[in-house]
Amino acid sequence: MLFRRIGLFGLVAVLAATVLTTTQASRTFYGVEHPVNLLFYAHVSVAWVGFAGLLVAALASAAYLHNPVERRTWIAQAAVRVSFAFITLTLITGMVWGRFIWNSWWEWSDIRLVTALVVWFVYAGHLLFHQQAQHATDYRRGAVFCVLASISVPITVASTRLWQSPFHGTTLASDGVTVHAPAFALALLGATAVYAYLVLLRSRLHQAEHVTARSREFAR
DSSP: OHHHHHHHHHHHHHHHHHHHHHHHSOOEETTEEOGGGGHHHHHHHHHHHHHHHHHHHHHHHHHHHHSOOHHHHHHHHHHHHHHHHHHHHHHHHHHHHHHHHTSSSOOTTOHHHHHHHHHHHHHHHHHHHHHHOOSHHHHHHHHHHHHHHTTHHHHHHTHHHHSOOSSOOOGGGOTTBOOOHHHHHHHHHHHHHHHHHHHHHHHHHHHHHHHHHHHHHHHO
């Protein structure tokens, strides 16, 4: 099946990126040499893909509000679930990096970390809401929630440009960071493919759950 090939491609790309990163990428960021700096390739890749996935969920939710086809809400829910996992991984890798570089697991003065945490809580609420959803009205409300919640995504992405942070700048545009372009491209491509595979897999699971629920109602 196509979605399995996408998953396999993503896995191969991630493994290739890992090899390139550990063997050729620079370990020096902002004048500090440490192996933990190599987390950049995973951290930024899953962050970009995770946040982009939330915009995909918002588009699918908007399409559902325009024309309530169930497949669209399945895609939106799957995209939010997978993005939530990716953003959780983003926060964890950021905290690990901060522990070695800042000597602190968390810095409330770092606007990027704080805004990413706000997004995490917003979509945690969205997931809890959908966990209780049973009727079409609930799904419409969830779709509205998802569309409105997506406003937090560009704010987080642009946070380091909108507000000055003593810790976290725009890494790719910084003179203190030398990025190994092939490794980063493979990491980003691999994360995108893995994300697409997981969303397709999760949406199929939503469909199977829906068919099972319908069959039970019919059996009654």
